[in-house]
Amino acid sequence: MDGDGIDDRMTIGAAAERLGVATSLLRYYEQRGLIQAERTAGGQRRFARDVLRRVSFIRAAQQVGLPLAEIEQRLATLPPERAPTVEEWEALAAAWQPRLDDQIRTLIGIRDGLARCIGCGCLSLDACHVFNPADRAAGDGPGAVYLTRDAP
Numbered sequence: 001m002d003g004d005g006i007d008d009r010m011t012i013g014a015a016a017e018r019l020g021v022a023t024s025l026l027r028y029y030e031q032r033g034l035i036q037a038e039r040t041a042g043g044q045r046r047f048a049r050d051v052l053r054r055v056s057f058i059r060a061a062q063q064v065g066l067p068l069a070e071i072e073q074r075l076a077t078l079p080p081e082r083a084p085t086v087e088e089w090e091a092l093a094a095a096w097q098p099r100l101d102d103q104i105r106t107l108i109g110i111r112d113g114l115a116r117c118i119g120c121g122c123l124s125l126d127a128c129h130v131f132n133p134a135d136r137a138a139g140d141g142p143g144a145v146y147l148t149r150d151a152p
């Protein structure tokens with residue numbers, strides 16, 4: 001409620017509509033502790049408006065490929081009981097910048113690796129980022145290891 005006694009908390013439907021996400025996603029984020037909701041006497045969720053910024057932050061981080069567990073760790077540095085201040089959001093963003101820079105470098109490497117292969121077709125054992133005969137990349141770890149590092 002604000003100083004005029006007006007309840008400006010959002011229903012899950014209103015928050016989901018404003019964010020452009022499914023209500024099930026907000027329930028999932030709440031279940032994981034990424035966002036919090038109060039309950040009405042009837043048991044309905046009510047979200048403070050800062051949930052919009054928190055969810056936008058989560059979605060943006062996921063869009064650049066960061067794992068939810070890492071996002072969760074970062075959000076845990078913010079106060080859970082109130083809306084973070086601008087300074088607290090800025091501190092979080094500044095602390096995360098090196099990690100985001102790493103992720104951007106990885107994405108650029110993937111983009112360039114794929115771009116090199118499209119229309120190439122050489123499937124070079126020494127230079128190709130997608131050719132992986134007999135799954136020899138398996139010994140280097142899980143995932144698409146050739147795409148997420150420099151050329152083999």
Ligand code: FES
Binds near residue numbers: 117118120124
């Ligand atoms: S197909 Fe030529 S570098 Fe990948």
